[in-house]
Amino acid sequence: xxxxxxxxxxxxxxxxxxxxxxxxWGGNLLAGLGRSIEIAVGAYAVGLTxxxxxxxxxxxxxxxxxxxFGIYTTVVRAxxxxxxxxxxxxxxxxxxNSILLSFGYDRVxxxxxxxxxxxxxxxxxxxxxxxxxxxxxxxxxxxxxxARAYGMPPLLLARRIIFPQMMANAIPGMANLWLNAxxxxxxxxxxxxxxxxLTTMQGAATTKNYFVFFIAAGLMYLVISxxxxxxxxxxxxxxxxxxxxxxxxxx
Amino acid sequence: xxAALRPMMKTHRLVMLGLAVGxxxxxxxxxxxxxxxxxxxxxxxxxxxxxxxxxxxxxxTIGLFFAIWLGLAQASGPWYLALPAKGxxxxxxxxxxxxxxxxxxxxxxxxxxQFPWIRHSWAWTYLREAWPYALMTLTLSFAGYExxxxxxxxxxxxxxxxxxxxxxxxxxxxxxxxxxxxxxVQRVLPTLGGETVLQLKATPLVATITVVDxxxxxxxxxxxxxxxxxxxxxxxxxxxxxTGVIVLIFRWLxxxxxxxxx
Numbered sequence: 001x002x003x004x005x006x007x008x009x010x011x012x013x014x015x016x017x018x019x020x021x022x023x024x025w026g027g028n029l030l031a032g033l034g035r036s037i038e039i040a041v042g043a044y045a046v047g048l049t050x051x052x053x054x055x056x057x058x059x060x061x062x063x064x065x066x067x068x069f070g071i072y073t074t075v076v077r078a079x080x081x082x083x084x085x086x087x088x089x090x091x092x093x094x095x096x097n098s099i100l101l102s103f104g105y106d107r108v109x110x111x112x113x114x115x116x117x118x119x120x121x122x123x124x125x126x127x128x129x130x131x132x133x134x135x136x137x138x139x140x141x142x143x144x145x146x147a148r149a150y151g152m153p154p155l156l157l158a159r160r161i162i163f164p165q166m167m168a169n170a171i172p173g174m175a176n177l178w179l180n181a182x183x184x185x186x187x188x189x190x191x192x193x194x195x196x197x198l199t200t201m202q203g204a205a206t207t208k209n210y211f212v213f214f215i216a217a218g219l220m221y222l223v224i225s226x227x228x229x230x231x232x233x234x235x236x237x238x239x240x241x242x243x244x245x246x247x248x249x250x251x
Numbered sequence: 252x253x254a255a256l257r258p259m260m261k262t263h264r265l266v267m268l269g270l271a272v273g274x275x276x277x278x279x280x281x282x283x284x285x286x287x288x289x290x291x292x293x294x295x296x297x298x299x300x301x302x303x304x305x306x307x308x309x310x311x312t313i314g315l316f317f318a319i320w321l322g323l324a325q326a327s328g329p330w331y332l333a334l335p336a337k338g339x340x341x342x343x344x345x346x347x348x349x350x351x352x353x354x355x356x357x358x359x360x361x362x363x364x365q366f367p368w369i370r371h372s373w374a375w376t377y378l379r380e381a382w383p384y385a386l387m388t389l390t391l392s393f394a395g396y397e398x399x400x401x402x403x404x405x406x407x408x409x410x411x412x413x414x415x416x417x418x419x420x421x422x423x424x425x426x427x428x429x430x431x432x433x434x435x436v437q438r439v440l441p442t443l444g445g446e447t448v449l450q451l452k453a454t455p456l457v458a459t460i461t462v463v464d465x466x467x468x469x470x471x472x473x474x475x476x477x478x479x480x481x482x483x484x485x486x487x488x489x490x491x492x493x494t495g496v497i498v499l500i501f502r503w504l505x506x507x508x509x510x511x512x513x
Contacts, residue, residue: 063263067267071267075491077448078491078494078495079452079487079491080452080453080455081452082455082466083455083466083483083487087480087483087484087487090479091480179345183348184347185347186347186350187347187349187456190349190456197347197349197350200350200353201353201357204358210357210358210362211362214353214358217350218342218346218350218354221350222342222345224345225341225346226341
């Protein structure tokens with residue numbers, strides 16, 4: 001059985017182009033997948049950090065903080081990601097270099113990966129801010145007032161009262177954003193990142209066998225989204241424990 | 252008018268407004284904008300704008316039409332309709348739009364030209380261009396995302412409404428036309444506004460398959476003139492303006508539709 005399947009990947013067989021070792025492209029595709037996931041995880045972490053600060057800033061911050069975060073979320077969500085990625089991708093290294101130069105240091109050439117992660121993270125952060133803000137606002141006001149009445153300090157209040165109750169509302173939106181993050185990594189192909197989509201295109205263009213490559217890449221993306229859909233559905237069940245059942249979850 | 256301006260009459264907002272005006276003025280003064288008349292006069296900017304807007308309008312309309320059926324099939328169809336519809340939506344939502352676009356243009360598009368009978372048919376004048384693939388991909392993508400949204404909207408309409416319609420002896424199609432669809436659309440309007448903006452933001456990807464949309468025009472300007480940031484900044488401003496118009500249209504629509512949902 002396993003033998004028959006592994007023979008499919010021999011050169012000249014149906015899936016010969018996808019064999020792990022060269023001349024097959026399987027290894028390259030998997031490396032591309034790895035880079036895509038790496039970018040997505042990094043961008044998600046950056047976005048989550050921005051989102052937490054943004055959400056609390058927008059709700060509990062002063063007037064200036066609120067307006068600044070308001071402008072950030074509005075502008076970022078109104079401009080296509082591709083355009084933002086291009087602007088930031090050229091802007092970040094230039095700003096870093098001009099700061100370095102003004103302090104008398106030499107120019108550095110920033111590595112591609114962190115810049116890409118940062119750029120996607122900034123975009124994701126705007127959406128995350130809105131998701132988290134909505135879920136914090138959905139926590140009943142009485143809960144927070146009661147905690148304040150017992151004299152809870154703000155950090156303890158956030159950790160023990162707001163966080164557990166907002167999680168259930170936040171998970172579906174956060175799951176969507178994770179799926180967006182994995183799919184947005186494909187946008188970095190346009191500026192020459194060697195992630196899954198660009199590797200696929202290179203393989204397809206070299207071998208002129210577009211269907212095999214695009215279907216293989218599509219399946220990889222689908223596996224990511226199905227697996228993470230299951231994962232988030234499980235987290236949501238955990239976050240909703242003790243609450244009345246609602247339908248939903250999963251792709 | 253005065254009442255509308257009152258929220259702006261706060262010190263920090265006036266300062267921010269001043270900073271924004273200053274930034275715009277600095278951009279206008281210090282950056283290079285001399286390329287704009289050239290590209291306005293040769294019509295490239297308007298062509299790009301037209302392509303972007305018509306791609307958005309057509310993919311929105313056709314996609315929403317398909318989405319209604321996809322949603323209906325998932326909400327109340329028999330399994331042999333519900334299952335393919337669900338599979339289609341998952342497939343579209345689970346893969347990047349860029350991959351779909353390249354699949355249709357490079358994959359299917361390059362297959363067509365291997366068949367002489369297609370190359371000699373009337374359809375070839377369209378099939379050898381890029382925009383039909385762009386329009387098809389955007390339409391399918393919008394249909395996939397909205398199909399899922401419409402499913403939720405159809406399921407959200409109270410059962411009693413449909414039962415009483417049936418009790419009045421309405422046919423299934425009349426129920427859909429008079430009772431089910433209007434209430435589903437009413438529920439979906441706020442979501443639809445956001446999804447329309449997302450669809451607008453998806454259109455620049457068609458530039459990667461050589462369709463001359465707004466984004467492609469800005470790339471052309473950058474390559475011709477070696478001006479790096481200015482075309483991108485203008486592009487961002489134009490997209491923001493279009494987004495603003497979409498948001499206003501949907502706000503107006505939501506106000507027009509009575510919002511008392513049972």
